[in-house]
Amino acid sequence: MSERQEIIRIENVRFAYGERPILDDLSLTIRRGEIVAIMGASGGGKTTLLGLIGGRLTPSTGRVFIEDQNVPALSKSALYALRRRIGMLFQFGALFTDLSVFENVAFPYREQTDLSEDMIRTLVLMKLEAVGLRGAAQLMPSELSGGMARRVALARAVTLDPSIMLYDEPFTGLDPISVGIIGRLIKRLNAALGMTSIIVTHDLNETLRLADRVVVLSAGKVYCDLAPDDIRVSTDPFIRQFADGLPDGPVPFHYPARDYVGDLLAS
Amino acid sequence: MKADPISLLTSLGHAVTSRLDRLGLAARFAFAVFRVLGVVFLRFGLIIRELYFSGVRSLSIVIVSGLFVGMVLAVQGYEVLQRYGSTEALGVIVALSLVRELGPVVSALLFAGRASSAVTAEIGLMRATDQLAAMDMMAVDPLARVIAPRFLAAIFSLPLLAALFSAAGVCGAWIIGVKLIGIDDGAFWSQMQASVDVRIDIVNGVLKSIVFGVAVGLISVFEGFFAVPTAEGVSTATTRTVVTSSLAVLLLDLVLTVMMFRGLN
Amino acid sequence: MNRSQFDLAVGAFVALGILALLFLALKVGNLAGFDTGTAYVIEARFDNIGGLKVRAPVKSAGVVVGRVESISLDGETYEAVARLRISSAFRFSKDTIAIILTSGLLGEQYIGLESGGIPEYLAEGDRVMKTQSAMVLEKLISQFLFNKAAETPGQTK
Numbered sequence: 001m002s003e004r005q006e007i008i009r010i011e012n013v014r015f016a017y018g019e020r021p022i023l024d025d026l027s028l029t030i031r032r033g034e035i036v037a038i039m040g041a042s043g044g045g046k047t048t049l050l051g052l053i054g055g056r057l058t059p060s061t062g063r064v065f066i067e068d069q070n071v072p073a074l075s076k077s078a079l080y081a082l083r084r085r086i087g088m089l090f091q092f093g094a095l096f097t098d099l100s101v102f103e104n105v106a107f108p109y110r111e112q113t114d115l116s117e118d119m120i121r122t123l124v125l126m127k128l129e130a131v132g133l134r135g136a137a138q139l140m141p142s143e144l145s146g147g148m149a150r151r152v153a154l155a156r157a158v159t160l161d162p163s164i165m166l167y168d169e170p171f172t173g174l175d176p177i178s179v180g181i182i183g184r185l186i187k188r189l190n191a192a193l194g195m196t197s198i199i200v201t202h203d204l205n206e207t208l209r210l211a212d213r214v215v216v217l218s219a220g221k222v223y224c225d226l227a228p229d230d231i232r233v234s235t236d237p238f239i240r241q242f243a244d245g246l247p248d249g250p251v252p253f254h255y256p257a258r259d260y261v262g263d264l265l266a267s
Numbered sequence: 268m269k270a271d272p273i274s275l276l277t278s279l280g281h282a283v284t285s286r287l288d289r290l291g292l293a294a295r296f297a298f299a300v301f302r303v304l305g306v307v308f309l310r311f312g313l314i315i316r317e318l319y320f321s322g323v324r325s326l327s328i329v330i331v332s333g334l335f336v337g338m339v340l341a342v343q344g345y346e347v348l349q350r351y352g353s354t355e356a357l358g359v360i361v362a363l364s365l366v367r368e369l370g371p372v373v374s375a376l377l378f379a380g381r382a383s384s385a386v387t388a389e390i391g392l393m394r395a396t397d398q399l400a401a402m403d404m405m406a407v408d409p410l411a412r413v414i415a416p417r418f419l420a421a422i423f424s425l426p427l428l429a430a431l432f433s434a435a436g437v438c439g440a441w442i443i444g445v446k447l448i449g450i451d452d453g454a455f456w457s458q459m460q461a462s463v464d465v466r467i468d469i470v471n472g473v474l475k476s477i478v479f480g481v482a483v484g485l486i487s488v489f490e491g492f493f494a495v496p497t498a499e500g501v502s503t504a505t506t507r508t509v510v511t512s513s514l515a516v517l518l519l520d521l522v523l524t525v526m527m528f529r530g531l532n
Numbered sequence: 533m534n535r536s537q538f539d540l541a542v543g544a545f546v547a548l549g550i551l552a553l554l555f556l557a558l559k560v561g562n563l564a565g566f567d568t569g570t571a572y573v574i575e576a577r578f579d580n581i582g583g584l585k586v587r588a589p590v591k592s593a594g595v596v597v598g599r600v601e602s603i604s605l606d607g608e609t610y611e612a613v614a615r616l617r618i619s620s621a622f623r624f625s626k627d628t629i630a631i632i633l634t635s636g637l638l639g640e641q642y643i644g645l646e647s648g649g650i651p652e653y654l655a656e657g658d659r660v661m662k663t664q665s666a667m668v669l670e671k672l673i674s675q676f677l678f679n680k681a682a683e684t685p686g687q688t689k
Contacts, residue, residue: 054404080406088404094397111407153401312535319538323545362560427549434552437560456559463561464587473553 004031007164007196008053013062014220015048022048023059024220035190035197037207039242040217041251046200049217050166053198054088055079066164084112087157087195088166092173093149095141101128101152102137108159127155131185147178151185158189164196165189171203179203183210204243208232216242293489300418300488303411313416314423321382321417322424328381329374329428330435336369337361337436341443345450354450358459361440362433366468367528370433372520375425375479379512382424383487386417387508390491391501399492414488421484426476433472471527478523482515570620572656573601576630576643581612582666584632584641590616591633592645597622600643616643616660623653632666641666 008030015023022045030036038046051057052064055071064071066082074082095104105127109120128134131151141149150170157165167186171179183206190197201207207214208228216223216239224239231243241249257263307314340361348354390413393399399409437459444450463469487508494504581603590598598618606613618624627648634641645660654660 056400056403080408083404083406086404088401090397090401092396094401096398096402097392097396107407108405111405111412156405312538315535315538315542318542318545323541326545326548366556366560424545427546427552430549430552430556433560434555437556459560463556465557465561469553469556469561 004033006030007032007067008198009065010049010052011063011065013052013059013064015045015052015057015059021220023052025062026217026221028215028222028225030196030198032196033190033194034212035187035199035210037211037214038198038200038217039202039204039207039214040223042202044217045220046217047168050088050168050198050200053164054086054166055083084160085162086164086166087160087162089150089154089157089168089170091169092146093141093153095144095149095153095156097141099141100137101133101139101141101144104141104152105156105159107156112160123159127159128152130158130189131155132181145178147174147181150174150178150182154182154185154189158193161193162195165198167197167199167201169201170199171201171206179206186210204231204245292493293485296489296492297485299410300415300485303408303415304419306411307415307419310412310416313412314419317416317420318423321378321386321420322427325378325382325424325428326431328377329432332373332377333365333370333432333435334439336373336432337365337439337441338443340364340369340436341440341448344440345444345448355454355458357440357444357450358437358455359462361444362437362459362463363468365433365436366463366472368520368524369436370429371425371472371475371479372516374428374432375476375483375516376513378421378425378428379483379487379516380509383421383483383512384505384509386421386487387491387494387505388501390414390417390488391494391496391504394492394494395496395498395501414492418484418488421487422477422480425480425483426473429472429476467528471523474527475520475523478519479516482519483512486512486515571598571617572620572654573615573617574624574654574656574658574660576614576616576660576663577606577609577611578614578630578632578663578665579611580665580668581614582632582641582668584614584643584666588640588642590618590643590645592622592624592647597645614643618654625650626652626654626658627662628654628660629662629664630660631664634667 006029008028010026010028013023013026014021022043026045026049028049038049040046048057052059053066053071055074058072063073066086069078069082071079071082095101096107099107102124105124106120109115109123115123125134125137128137131154133148133151133155136144136148136152141152144152154170165186170182170186174182186197186199187210189195199207199211208231211228213225214228214231215225218238224234224236226234231239234240234243238250240246241251247253341357344357344360345354348356348360390399393413399413402409402412441455445452445455490504490508490511494500584600584603586600586603588600589596590600598616601615601617603615604613605611616630624645625648627650629646629648631644631646632641633644
């Protein structure tokens with residue numbers, strides 16, 4: 001296996017929301033061309049990690065390198081220049097509700113380039129075709145189903161052919177068909193555009209089909225970093241609870257509470 | 268059991284510091300908005316769009332309200348003036364009340380209730396649905412593209428709306444005073460023209476509107492931008508915009524009126 | 533709504549607003565009145581200016597020819613010094629009289645100028661030589677009472 005180049009390096013990052021620590025001395029390296037899934041319990045810092053990579057959040061300590069640039073230290077214009085090469089798919093699409101599907105996908109072209117209207121039209125239709133929604137170009141976001149909205153958002157995110165794609169829970173709340181569609185699109189786009197993809201997700205099945213690596217977060221650190229096959233056969237209780245969807249295990253079912261009988265009998 | 272004075276002091280202290288905190292945040296936000304204003308003028312289409320939604324859509328309520336306020340002024344004014352036999356001064360008091368005070372202030376209050384609340388709700392909703400974050404991640408500054416045009420729309424709209432309010436008011440007063448009550452038409456206009464000075468009254472009224480526009484514009488975009496991204500958060504932000512804007516307009520009106528009209532004697 | 537429809541609506545809005553402003557300036561205010569054109573400033577001194585205010589009109593034969601620009605007190609002679617800004621369209625002779633008049637019975641006070649016969653005219657900085665001060669109500673009343681008392685001797689209280 002060829003040695004792939006490092007593209008994202010997260011070094012000893014700490015992050016807290018006020019008093020609550022979310023990420024605690026976390027380090028992670030991602031190589032070019034990989035599809036990396038980030039998993040973990042809810043509130044465990046997965047979305048925070050995406051925020052740090054995208055430069056929307058600043059770690060209290062530690063560094064986040066994208067192609068050798070330390071993201072938290074970048075000036076606004078340098079950060080914006082970097083973001084032109086990063087695409088992000090937000091959890092529910094985050095389409096601009098006052099613009100049509102076509103206008104949403106055309107947005108990055110209009111804002112970041114000087115292309116002619118004809119050129120933009122061609123490119124937008126091509127991107128929509130890639131996600132299977134060219135026929136929906138004139139619809140408004142409110143007229144789209146969840147799965148369709150997310151596909152449009154995906155088309156919008158890849159308009160400028162980014163080198164890095166960030167996905168925030170792309171499968172959450174979708175029917176199985178849509179999940180399959182999005183999963184296939186992620187894999188195809190990653191290969192076709194030579195991207196590196198980071199997916200924050202809860203959906204294990206789809207992830208195991210897609211990802212090259214699965215990174216599980218726990219207690220603000222990387223708990224494990226395995227290939228999908230290794231996840232399937234792991235005997236670690238935490239991973240097993242996660243993979244098999246067991247109600248109780250290292251992540252307890254019961255919220256910490258007093259003794260049950262005592263609580264019932266208390267007047 | 269907690270000692271009551273202590274907890275009272277703590278909550279009082281907290282109330283003050285949290286408000287100062289927010290004020291500081293608002294000030295930094297205002298500076299950030301002013302910094303991008305230059306760039307925004309190049310995207311005139313965005314400003315025009317917001318002028319439509321804030322200004323044009325407020326036309327009907329402002330003109331109708333102005334008409335009614337003018338009519339009421341005429342009725343009340345006549346009732347008082349005719350006791351002193353000075354009914355031909357009706358035009359004067361109506362015009363001065365409108366141009367100096369009611370035009371700028373009431374149109375600003377109406378704008379705050381109608382247009383500003385809509386702006387706050389819109390921006391708050393964009394915040395709640397990650398649209399602002401998505402724009403930011405696409406390397407487009409939301410301050411320049413979403414916030415600043417709406418801010419500028421308030422500043423440009425208010426002087427025009429105030430003028431329309433005052434004009435409608437004068438017409439309303441004329442309808443009541445001259446047409447219905449029977450005051451002399453010539454006296455109505457000539458007395459008015461003799462007393463309303465363009466520099467002192469009209470220009471100052473326009474200046475007031477511009478100041479109100481800055482205040483109301485800033486408040487509405489600020490509350491929307493920092494709204495808690497939930498349904499209640501947006502609703503709270505919207506009501507806060509209306510309340511804070513109204514209070515700000517009235518307070519600024521007091522300050523400006525003293526500054527502008529005190530030395531006239 | 534597309535771009536051109538927005539432009540149309542906003543254009544109409546702005547036009548309407550400007551029309552309203554013009555209406556206010558011309559029909560409601562006095563823009564068509566005085567302040568334009570060149571003017572010269574002359575001085576008039578009074579013993580008592582009564583209720584005269586700055587920006588009060590200066591009229592001749594009832595027609596507005598200028599405005600009171602400033603009112604001050606001469607610290608040595610204790611006279612009121614009023615500077616009057618007169619439109620260059622009007623000339624007043626050097627023996628013009630300046631009188632403080634009241635419009636109506638209880639109205640605002642203004643300055644009336646009655647031009648004299650001398651062929652030389654007041655210029656920038658000149659002083660009006662003859663002035664008549666405002667009539668102060670209290671003095672009028674006490675004068676009236678005094679006259680009344682003088683007319684009927686032997687019947688004073």
